[in-house]
Amino acid sequence: MAASKALMASLTHLRPLTCAASASASYPTRLVPQPPDLIKWVRREGGFVHRAVKITQDESKGLGLVAAEEIPRGSEIIVLPEHLPLRFRSVELEHEDGLHSVLVNLARQIPEELWAMKLGLKLLQERAKVGSFWWPYISNLPETYSVPIFFPGEDIKNLQYAPLLHQVNKRCRFLLDFEREVKHSLENLKPDNHPFGGQEVDASSLGWAMSAVSSRAFRLYGNKRIDGTHIDIPMMLPLIDMCNHSFNPNAQIVQEQDPGNLKMLVKVVAETAIKPDDPLLLNYGCLNNDLLLLDYGFVIHSNPYDCIELKYDGALLDAASMAAGVSSPSFSAPAPWQQQILFQLNLAGEAPDLKVSLGGTEIVEGRFMAALRVLLASDAETVQNCELNTLKSTSSEAPLGVANEIAAFRSVIALCVIALGHFPTKIMDDEALLEESASGSTQLATQFRIQKKSVIIDVMRDLTRRVKLLSSKETVNC
Numbered sequence: 356m357a358a359s360k361a362l363m364a365s366l367t368h369l370r371p372l373t374c375a376a377s378a379s380a381s382y383p384t385r386l387v388p389q390p391p392d393l394i395k396w397v398r399r400e401g402g403f404v405h406r407a408v409k410i411t412q413d414e415s416k417g418l419g420l421v422a423a424e425e426i427p428r429g430s431e432i433i434v435l436p437e438h439l440p441l442r443f444r445s446v447e448l449e450h451e452d453g454l455h456s457v458l459v460n461l462a463r464q465i466p467e468e469l470w471a472m473k474l475g476l477k478l479l480q481e482r483a484k485v486g487s488f489w490w491p492y493i494s495n496l497p498e499t500y501s502v503p504i505f506f507p508g509e510d511i512k513n514l515q516y517a518p519l520l521h522q523v524n525k526r527c528r529f530l531l532d533f534e535r536e537v538k539h540s541l542e543n544l545k546p547d548n549h550p551f552g553g554q555e556v557d558a559s560s561l562g563w564a565m566s567a568v569s570s571r572a573f574r575l576y577g578n579k580r581i582d583g584t585h586i587d588i589p590m591m592l593p594l595i596d597m598c599n600h601s602f603n604p605n606a607q608i609v610q611e612q613d614p615g616n617l618k619m620l621v622k623v624v625a626e627t628a629i630k631p632d633d634p635l636l637l638n639y640g641c642l643n644n645d646l647l648l649l650d651y652g653f654v655i656h657s658n659p660y661d662c663i664e665l666k667y668d669g670a671l672l673d674a675a676s677m678a679a680g681v682s683s684p685s686f687s688a689p690a691p692w693q694q695q696i697l698f699q700l701n702l703a704g705e706a707p708d709l710k711v712s713l714g715g716t717e718i719v720e721g722r723f724m725a726a727l728r729v730l731l732a733s734d735a736e737t738v739q740n741c742e743l744n745t746l747k748s749t750s751s752e753a754p755l756g757v758a759n760e761i762a763a764f765r766s767v768i769a770l771c772v773i774a775l776g777h778f779p780t781k782i783m784d785d786e787a788l789l790e791e792s793a794s795g796s797t798q799l800a801t802q803f804r805i806q807k808k809s810v811i812i813d814v815m816r817d818l819t820r821r822v823k824l825l826s827s828k829e830t831v832n833c
């Protein structure tokens with residue numbers, strides 16, 4: 356079967372666009388068994404790769420780059436000339452004698468939040484083309500991705516966290532709908548006009564391309580707008596995208612103009628001195644585990660940016676604050692002056708944003724903190740004498756008095772208890788499951804939900820400490 360597929364590909368000058376079933380999450384195989392040497396290719400194409408750079412297999416992160424010898428701080432590690440990054444250039448595509456205007460039209464149907472699919476179309480096109488300039492790069496890409504759109508249904512449920520389930524379902528639904536759109540646009544196209552050389556494209560190959568881009572592309576400066584600001588463009592950066600992620604990176608990406616030809620160079624520069632055998636690590640962004648799992652297929656233990664999302668709901672908040680000892684909270688029936696502040700916080704009104712978060716660097720999202728303080732206060736004047744920014748900040752010390760602050764923190768603690776109770780399993784059960792030889796996706800889903808529960812527990816700990824501290828202090832008024 357595989358041999359006949361390969362034969363077909365060579366006869367038709369095409370490469371098949373399939374997405375293999377996921378192997379091990381940490382060791383995904385590459386698109387071809389022995390892909391070309393990426394470092395040599397980058398150098399051959401006029402790029403620079405520091406002699407210390409080697410590609411190696413990391414224990415849990417797939418392939419990665421390491422330094423074989425010391426690299427001093429500030430050194431250039433990789434430099435890519437302008438023609439190596441892979442990007443979606445609609446203007447160029449439209450001018451290619453109408454051949455790929457199909458791609459441009461398809462790209463227009465992709466919602467902005469799924470930008471990775473747009474560049475994914477270009478990646479699929481290049482993957483299908485024999486003789487593609489980027490084949491040495493594309494053949495080095497993983498064959499499978501550990502993102503949840505490829506999880507079995509049971510493991511999507513195993514995430515146990517509604518906001519992420521919603522995002523995963525949305526992406527799966529999009530891929531199925533988009534598959535139909537793509538098939539429809541490709542119907543009756545002559546082979547010469549077919550952007551994928553006549554090959555079938557389905558939800559699985561679209562998912563492969565979207566995940567390849569979301570887990571590897573970087574959003575960099577593109578051309579300048581008239582006002583001098585730069586357009587943000589996602590690009591796939593050969594070799595640079597072999598760097599794994601850390602919130603404490605030792606390297607960073609910089610863009611510079613080549614003084615010779617004024618073209619844009621993309622560089623990786625050592626941010627710290629890098630010791631022999633150290634991995635070369637970039638920071639993909641201050642991302643919570645939802646985004647890391649959804650786009651990159653991994654989660655970070657004790658991620659300082661991880662948070663949980665809750666809906667601002669008056670009835671639930673009344674229940675939580677009553678459980679915390681507040682006698683008659685007014686969350687579901689705010690006074691007009693309180694309602695007015697909720698409007699300002701966009702927690703009430705015609706199109707309110709009711710998503711609030713706990714955890715991360717803020718502990719309690721500013722808008723939510725202000726709402727709690729205001730709704731638990733009884734004196735309009737004291738509240739109106741306070742700046743909204745002061746009310747939003749957890750580091751402002753009890754701006755409406757100690758009793759108010761304690762009631763607000765206790766209400767959040769009670770809310771955390773309710774949120775924890777919504778998870779069908781306890782951390783202990785999850786940890787026991789991880790001890791068993793569960794599949795890669797079950798392990799990822801389990802690690803994800805353990806981290807979410809840990810965020811809630813950490814918020815409770817932090818707020819309990821604050822309540823204790825406040826209880827021992829005198830009343831502080833704004």
Ligand SMILES: C[S@@+](CC[C@H](N)C(=O)[O-])C[C@H]1O[C@@H](n2cnc3c(N)ncnc32)[C@H](O)[C@@H]1O
Binds near residue numbers: 599
């Ligand atoms: C830009 S690529 C890096 C190269 C990749 N490891 C490979 O084998 O091609 C990003 C992918 O690397 C893996 N990765 C990067 N940083 C990681 C980390 N800190 N923990 C776990 N996996 C990581 C994830 O699979 C992610 O989707």
